[in-house]
Amino acid sequence: MEEKDLIKKLEEISLPAIELPTHKARLKSVLIERYFQEKRRGEFFGFFRKLLPVGMVAIILIILISTNLIFPKYSLAKAKEIALQDPQIKEWVEKGAVIKDVEIIQNRAYVLIQPPEKTREVPIEGKTAIGVPSVSNVEKEEFKGALAEVNMREKKITKIEKITPPIITLTETEKEKVREIAEKDLKVSGIIPKEAEIQEISSLPPQLELIKKGNSVQIMPEPKTENRASIIYQSGEKRWEGKIDLSKERVEEVKFLGEIEE
């Protein structure tokens, strides 16, 4: 098909002109109701914005004095310190896990521990790749993350919950996009030989963060670490990995994984 034929087809196509009056009316009601909420919020903060130049110092002083006198200081550093006293958490950290985030709500701290980001294993029968753990060496119960609850008053861990981050499967379209982004990237063409073949394209699990929700926390993916993929290349015995940001359509890094040996 020629481009001009395609353009003609697109220009002449019969387009749906569909309305949903009920949705239109209901949405308008919700929006008007929300309008007033937003306005009240704006007026509330607007009042303080006016006060700010005049009473800023006084207000800040009052808050500082009252929090220091009435409420004890619960610091994030203290919460981390208490968490690291736990033998299980200490073991995870010694094996490479990190304390990714801490949130304090009243007298409780929530500590999020995540394993370091590492290359997904692509096992090859009878062989192991240096730098890439073989399937047989992988621990049966791999640590995927945990959330610890700390009682700041009693200075001890009250609960540790293991977490399982969601596994995201890439669609064929997304895999194709990963290929395209990698093919056009100078880092990839500079480091990876042309004859290298793609072995695997998979999603990279996002880093997690804690979001306060009422009297507790929710574990959510960090927005800027979502929508990333890994692409593994192999040429002979050598392997490389590219990390792709699908949202920004760019290659974040390319690294040499090592050589496969018998």
Next chain:
Amino acid sequence: MNLDEERELVERAKKDSEAFGKLYDEYYSKIFGYILKRVANLDIAQDICSETFLKALKNLWKFRWKNISLSAWLYRIANNEITNFFRKKKHKLVSLEKISEPIDGSNPEIELIEAEDRLKMHQDFLKIQEKILKLPPKYQEVITLRFFEKKQIKEIGEILGKKEGTIKSLLHRGLGKLKEDFFETK
């Protein structure tokens, strides 16, 4: 509504809900229609449309008039919401359930079913839209705006915040990829 009238209405809408309501009435059909042409699904279009107008409401106070119609800004929000939807493969439901009673005795379920039947009658559109959906979002946007929304290159540039030359280039490349898909299907 000309640009001057719109500008005045936008400024009033920042403080007056009735003015905001007028803007909503003016642009709902256009924005909903655009979203529907992008996603070809009425349920999803409703949700994305709701999110679009909610975002517009939340951010209206930040909107600075640059002698470009408000509709360009609304299209841009809609584009972002559509991209977010396809990226996350889920959509946040805006709680219209707050309003428990249907308005004016209307039945939204029947309305939706009838609308879906009308949509299914546009088979040519649905087939071509399926192919457009396989393209990267940057090509989907320009093709839909140009051929389905009948926007000029300049307008598309205002909506997407890109230069006219870039829009033409994206259109040309997008049509090239779409053409390949037609060729492969044959």
